[in-house]
Structure formats: C-alpha cells, structure tokens
Amino acid sequence: MxxxxxxxxxxxxxxxxxxxxxxxxxxxxxxxxxxxxxxxxxxxxxxxxxxxxxxxxxxxxxxxxxxxxxxxxxxxxxxxxxxxxxxxxxxxxxxxxxxxxxxxxLQKGEALLPSDPKLRAHSRLWSDHINRHIVPGFYRYLQAQDEKSQIKHGEELKEQISKLVDTADKSGPFFLGDKMTFVDVQMAPWVVRLRKVLQPYRGWPEPEAGTRWTSWVEAIEQNHAVRATTSTDDLYIDSYERYFENRPNTSQVQQAINSGRGLP
Ligand SMILES: N[C@@H](CCC(=O)N[C@@H](CS)C(=O)NCC(=O)O)C(=O)O
The missing domain is CATH 3.40.30.10 (Glutaredoxin)
Incomplete structure (x- = not known):
C-alpha cells in the first residue's frame, strides 16, 4: 500500500x-x-x-x-x-x-522554439503564465473540497486559460499557428488532464464546438507525440483520486497547494 x-x-x-x-x-x-x-x-x-x-x-x-x-x-x-x-x-x-x-x-531534430528573438521571448512569457497561473490553478480546483471554493477555483482556472487562448494566433490551431511549438508542449499534459481528470472529477465542460479553444484542444489531443505519451483513461482516474480527495501524504505539489506556497 x-x-x-x-x-x-x-x-x-x-x-x-x-x-x-x-x-x-x-x-x-x-x-x-x-x-x-x-x-x-x-x-x-x-x-x-x-x-x-x-x-x-x-x-x-x-x-x-x-x-x-x-x-x-x-x-x-x-x-x-x-x-x-x-x-x-x-x-x-x-x-x-x-x-x-x-x-x-542540443539543436537536434525539430525546433520547438521559433527562431525570431521576439517570438522566443513571447513563447517564454506565456510558458511562464502556464507555470505560474494555469498549473497551480488546476490543482487548486481539483483539491478544493467545498462547493464554494470549487466554484471559485474553477472560475479562476477558466479565466487564466482564456488569457492564453486570447493571446494565441487567431487561426491556429496551435499557439503560434499551424505548428505545435514550445507553449503547446508546456500546456499539453494539462489539456489532456482537463478531459481525463477534471471532467470526471469536477465536471469540467467539453470544449464548445466552433471556438478557438476547441480547435486548440483537438490539435493538441491529435498530435502524434501527445498520443504516444498518453496512457489509457483509467490510469489518470486512479492516479488523481488522491488529489480529488485531497488525501494526506499525496505529494509535494498537493502540500504546496494546501499551504498556499508556490509549487515545487
Ligand atoms: N517544478 C517541477 C515539478 C515536478 C513534480 O512536482 N513532479 C512530481 C510528480 S508529478 C514529483 O516528482 N513528486 C514527488 C513528490 O511529491 O515527492 C517540474 O516542472 O519538473
């Protein structure tokens, strides 16, 4: 055990x-x-x-x-x-x-950061947004035990994701356009877990048909490298039950969220 x-x-x-x-x-x-x-x-x-x-x-x-x-x-x-x-x-x-x-x-294989210095900085800035606001928001929402804080953290997470979507290239489907790059990869594991974890545990909604968010989610979910590194649904359901119940001894991430500290 x-x-x-x-x-x-x-x-x-x-x-x-x-x-x-x-x-x-x-x-x-x-x-x-x-x-x-x-x-x-x-x-x-x-x-x-x-x-x-x-x-x-x-x-x-x-x-x-x-x-x-x-x-x-x-x-x-x-x-x-x-x-x-x-x-x-x-x-x-x-x-x-x-x-x-x-x-x-290492400069081997496909580059994920663009070559233009301004676009590189833009990519790093929005990666920072993901790490600073979206990732902690995901855990705060999943770990919240009372309805009031679930509603609050659910709204906050949506708001932080909307900021990223509003900044993304208008036609997409990815953050900088038709190619999956650094920011998409930074975000991809949590996009996968919105559907596989937050949807069953917290009723996270299906992306609305025809929106920019939906085309992004679909493009990420269909990417060959995302698929090649994603397990079956049961693995996520089982592995995240401890966060959903906010059980003691879950992880350093869980403890950081409970004590209001930054993530490890
Ligand atoms: N900031 C780290 C976070 C890594 C992290 O929290 N990993 C978790 C697994 S998802 C871990 O190793 N937890 C061990 C523990 O909580 O003791 C990163 O971006 O690599």
Whole structure:
C-alpha cells in the first residue's frame, strides 16, 4: 500500500507503469542510451519533456521511477527527488521547463522554439503564465473540497486559460499557428488532464464546438507525440483520486497547494 492510501486498500493510488500507447513508447525506449529520462507515467511535468523528445525524434531511454519512494538513481540526478530528471552521459539536470530548454539547445531534430528573438521571448512569457497561473490553478480546483471554493477555483482556472487562448494566433490551431511549438508542449499534459481528470472529477465542460479553444484542444489531443505519451483513461482516474480527495501524504505539489506556497 502507498502512504496516500492511509491504510485503506480500497483507495485508488498512482500507477507505476504506463498503459496503452504510452506503454508502447516506453517499450520502444527501454534500451540503454546515453540520454535517460527518469519519469513517472502519471506525471504531467514528465509528459512535457517526453513529448519534446518524441517531437524531436531523439534517441533516449525511458526509466520509470516512483518519485515518492525516491530511488538512488533519481536522487543522484535530482537531489530534490522530483521527476522529470534527465541524465545525459555523466551530467544530469531536472525541472521540466529547464529540461525542455536543454533539449532545444542540443539543436537536434525539430525546433520547438521559433527562431525570431521576439517570438522566443513571447513563447517564454506565456510558458511562464502556464507555470505560474494555469498549473497551480488546476490543482487548486481539483483539491478544493467545498462547493464554494470549487466554484471559485474553477472560475479562476477558466479565466487564466482564456488569457492564453486570447493571446494565441487567431487561426491556429496551435499557439503560434499551424505548428505545435514550445507553449503547446508546456500546456499539453494539462489539456489532456482537463478531459481525463477534471471532467470526471469536477465536471469540467467539453470544449464548445466552433471556438478557438476547441480547435486548440483537438490539435493538441491529435498530435502524434501527445498520443504516444498518453496512457489509457483509467490510469489518470486512479492516479488523481488522491488529489480529488485531497488525501494526506499525496505529494509535494498537493502540500504546496494546501499551504498556499508556490509549487515545487
Ligand atoms: N517544478 C517541477 C515539478 C515536478 C513534480 O512536482 N513532479 C512530481 C510528480 S508529478 C514529483 O516528482 N513528486 C514527488 C513528490 O511529491 O515527492 C517540474 O516542472 O519538473
């Protein structure tokens, strides 16, 4: 049993192995490689880096780790013991946004940041918006236990997403136009989890037909790298029940939200 189950085996907990298309991708990348991604199948921060690797078509090894048990091979790369962590030869680093930038700087495969300096800054600014406002808003809404705060946090999340959608290229379907780039990848794991987690647990609405938001969501959901790194629905339902119930011992993210601190 895991600590978040509080001695109750009927409580669902996080999965330790990918399923569906994500499992196929794990299996394709199980061979030893100098570039190693330490990840956990349910983790949206991991999925960002994983999508980037897949979009760039880089060779890599995926290593599934339990970030709550913090195995030594993870701590060697990330002393904070969080996933994602990346090892490249004898060097290692962590933090999903930093790792996405590192992969960009390798200049191999498809570039996710545009070449124009102003568009690069624009992309970084809106990635910051996602990290500062949308990601914490997602957890605040999911963890909220009383109806009043659920309504409040649901509205706040919608408002922060609307700011991003209003800034996106008008014809899209992606943030900068017809190509999926850095900001889309930063946002993609939470787009996936709006439908797979917030919809069943908090009644998050289906995107309205014909809107700019809908065309973006559909384009992200259909992207080959997003699909290749997404597991079956049950994995998300099970893995997020602990957040939905705001159970003790869930994670550092959950504790940060409860105590009003910034996310780890
Ligand atoms: N800011 C980090 C957040 C990573 C993170 O919170 N990962 C979670 C899994 S989704 C984790 O490793 N949790 C371990 C813990 O809570 O002890 C990033 O962007 O990489």
């Amino acid at each position: 895991d600590a978040n189950q509080n001695n109750d085996p009927t409580k669902k907990t996080y999965h330790k192995k990918a399923t569906g298309k994500a499992l196929e991708t794990v299996e394709k990348h199980s061979q030893d490689h100098e570039l190693k991604l330490f990840g956990s199948c349910f983790c949206p921060f991991v999925q960002r880096v994983w999508i980037s690797l897949e979009m760039k078509g880089l060779g890599y090894q995926y290593i599934e780790v339990d970030p709550y048990k913090k195995p030594q091979q993870l701590l060697e790369v990330n002393p904070r013991g969080l996933v994602p962590a990346l090892r490249h030869g004898d060097w290692g680093c962590y933090e999903s946004t930093v790792l996405m930038e590192y992969l960009e700087d």
